[in-house]
Amino acid sequence: MADDPxxxxxxxxxxxxxxxxxxxxxxxxxxxxxNPLDLEKLSTFSQRFPLPSMYRIHVWKVLLGILPPHSxxxxxxxxxxxxxxxxxxxxxxxxxYINSSTPPTQVYLRMFQLESQVLPRCSETSLLDxxxxxxxxxxxxxxxxxxxxxxxxWLIKCFVNQFQTKFGDSxxxxxxxxxxxxxQEEPRLLTHLKNTGALAQLPYGLWFxxxxxxxxxxxxxxxxxxxxxxxxxxxxxxxxxxxLLSYKIMLMGISRSEGVVKFLCNIPQENTxxxxxxxxxxxxxxxxxxxxxx
Numbered sequence: 001m002a003d004d005p006x007x008x009x010x011x012x013x014x015x016x017x018x019x020x021x022x023x024x025x026x027x028x029x030x031x032x033x034x035n036p037l038d039l040e041k042l043s044t045f046s047q048r049f050p051l052p053s054m055y056r057i058h059v060w061k062v063l064l065g066i067l068p069p070h071s072x073x074x075x076x077x078x079x080x081x082x083x084x085x086x087x088x089x090x091x092x093x094x095x096x097y098i099n100s101s102t103p104p105t106q107v108y109l110r111m112f113q114l115e116s117q118v119l120p121r122c123s124e125t126s127l128l129d130x131x132x133x134x135x136x137x138x139x140x141x142x143x144x145x146x147x148x149x150x151x152x153x154w155l156i157k158c159f160v161n162q163f164q165t166k167f168g169d170s171x172x173x174x175x176x177x178x179x180x181x182x183x184q185e186e187p188r189l190l191t192h193l194k195n196t197g198a199l200a201q202l203p204y205g206l207w208f209x210x211x212x213x214x215x216x217x218x219x220x221x222x223x224x225x226x227x228x229x230x231x232x233x234x235x236x237x238x239x240x241x242x243x244l245l246s247y248k249i250m251l252m253g254i255s256r257s258e259g260v261v262k263f264l265c266n267i268p269q270e271n272t273x274x275x276x277x278x279x280x281x282x283x284x285x286x287x288x289x290x291x292x293x294x
Contacts, residue, residue, distance in 0.1 A: 024049045028059075036069035037062055046230035047290040050223050057146060057155070063229050064158035085150045088114060097122060105139040108153050115157070134209050135160060141213035145222055159229065163211070167233040174208045177237045181286065182244060189248045198260035206265060207240045208233075215265075220272035227280070235283050242279035243267060 024045075031041050032055065042059060045051075051059055061067045066081065067074050088111045092098045097110045097119070109132060113119040120127070128136070139156050146152040179199065182190045193199040206215050211228055213221065227235040243264065244251065254260050 025052050035071045043230040044290045046226050051226050060229050066154045082150050105136050108139045137210045137213045144218040171208050174237050175204050178240050181241050196257050198257035201257050201261050203265050208236050216272045220276045223276050238283040239279040242275050246275050
């Protein structure tokens with residue numbers, strides 16, 4: 001389909017005067033009027049553009065399968081989700097795994113374990129493995145994004161399940177992918193990281209298993225999760241790449257691998273929006289931009 005010059009002019013004008021996303025918001029509103037909702041178009045939209053905050057949670061719930069494509073069933077299904085949430089919480093209270101003072105993220109973990117049939121014995125609940133720690137990290141971040149506890153639990157559960165199902169086999173290969181793209185963008189930095197022994201010790205768990213939960217403030221993190229939820233784990237590689245590129249001067253000045261890892265686990269929080277924007281640009285540069293049609 002040929003580009004519409006008038007639309008391109010309007011988009012350029014909106015962006016120039018600071019209203020980037022005006023047309024994108026209208027496009028999303030049109031997509032959300034479809035019944036049933038077109039999941040492929042919603043995914044493509046989310047890959048191309050940041051989701052407007054007023055629609056983000058709703059789109060996430062649809063893409064993660066918490067709500068069905070048929071909009072007229074949303075209220076009914078939402079009611080079922082709440083009932084199931086209440087039933088699981090009540091069961092955990094009866095079994096004395098949780099009480100009124102249990103932190104919400106711990107409640108979500110026990111709920112997830114019960115539903116996954118891996119609930120530990122009460123005497124072993126203080127023992128948390130790496131997978132549980134990843135879950136809690138994602139939970140803490142989601143809790144900052146989503147106000148309603150029922151929505152929060154379902155989003156955490158379905159995000160974690162989808163990530164493991166879709167990308168579990170890909171995650172171990174992401175460090176090698178990062179190394180490849182770093183060799184294209186900044187080979188001197190790659191050599192430095194190899195020579196100091198830091199490359200093998202980069203915080204890959206924080207980046208690729210926790211999807212940057214605990215690394216970025218939620219305002220930046222949710223823009224990354226837009227891409228993950230809509231079907232791309234490769235975006236995680238380019239966010240990690242842009243972190244390395246953004247702090248290359250700092251990193252080149254650190255001679256010990258421990259210093260590199262310590263810095264990368266606690267990056268400054270004031271620059272994260274710019275890092276995510278540049279990372280998305282790099283992702284589109286190397287992987288292309290999905291075609292979006294309404």
